[in-house]
Amino acid sequence: MLAVFEKAIGKPPEELSLPSAVAGVTNLKSREEIAKMFRSWRPDSTLYSLPNGNFMALSRENLCPLHPRSVVVVDDVFCIFVGILENTCDLRHHYGLSRQATEAMVVVEAYKVLRDRAPYPPDQVIKDLEGKFAFILFDARAGTLFLGRDRDGSAQLQWGVADDGSLVCSDDPKIITEACGKCCAPFPPGCIFMSETGLTSFDHPLHKVRAVAREDPNGNICAVIFQVDLYTRLHSIPRTGSAANWAGATVVEGE
Template identity: 35%
Template sequence: MLGIFKQKLVNAPKELNSPASLNSCIKPKLSHEILKDFMSCNSSNAFSMCFGNDALLAYSTSYKPSINHRLFSGLDNIYCVFLGGLHNLSMLNKQYGLSKGTNEAMFIIEAYRTLRDRGPYPADQVLKELEGSFAFVIYDNKDGTVFVASGSNGHIELYWGIAGCMFHSEHGLMNFEHPTQKMKAMPRIDSEGVMCGANFNVDSQSKIQVMPRVGSEANWATWG
């Protein structure tokens, strides 16, 4: 799966920029070039969806049978690309009042919409309820927000952030297992000894403002 977003939507942590790229004579690829490469590698089973010049989502199904689902769903101008599987999906669907046939991508959209509109719990509390290996990207075309998360076991690779993390375009990068502590960037060194980016770990010495618990009528998306 692939998600590309304009900077006005996603203000990425500055540590994710590779210092090596600043000194390179090679220009970074443009969005359409990245998409072209993705589609050429998955030409027979891939599709993409563009949202003007602001966002792009691309998705491909797997060639081989796998326990890790690759799913794409959209509902009410909210779009989700999901990779992996949830062991407790049946329980979650029942908890949210959804039909038994609701797949992981549709459940994630419903959970996000509940949080956005009337959720009594912070996003990190909901993510802690998800059991399994997963990574997903949500793009809310109506509100112009991006929500990205990966499971805490690290079995599904998401090349932005680290395992157990979530990113919201309004609140930034945080760890949903330790939501009251900041993320600390640790330099990543390549085989030639050159700093090429950063991995993020929980800073146990830090504290951040936590999202207040509110009534079900509140809109958590406006917090911060």
């Protein structure tokens, strides 16, 4: 899977650009080049063209049985899901979904609860997803991007920065490296990212997720990783609710 969103929507952490800023690298790819590259590498892919040059794409090439990929579009909410939820049946019942509802549909429903029934914190909605998964969700009406990865990091999810500062996300490290060079990193396990709130941990919601720079033998920043800082506690607001309460695009088929 692949998603590329302009800086105004994706709002990538500034630290993702550190390796490029320090080394003066300028060979990062544009959104158009990334889309062309993905289609050439994955001719079976389906590409969802969104406004302003943003897009999401899905390929079933090199599909792992343990980490199947699925996509769903519901009420202008696009979701690509990789992996398996172990408690899908319980979640279907909780959200009143049919037995045919896929994991991607469950995630969309969870997001809609978060969007429409505020003020539930995002971690309250995502923490009950059990399994090995990663997802990329975009609400076209609200202009909201939503990313998530399981607690153990069992499913691949990488993110990086394109030449114009756009956010690039994929489960294929090769694609991320080709598009973003060293301006990329693994998406931290047990975390979620939303356009409005940034990067947070759903396992440790009261602790900050920090970027840690890694240097090469010459002292140059060569990589950045993100991890939960258990020694820094965020200011919290009173939470309400309970477990019972939380709860326009063109499709281009591959040739």
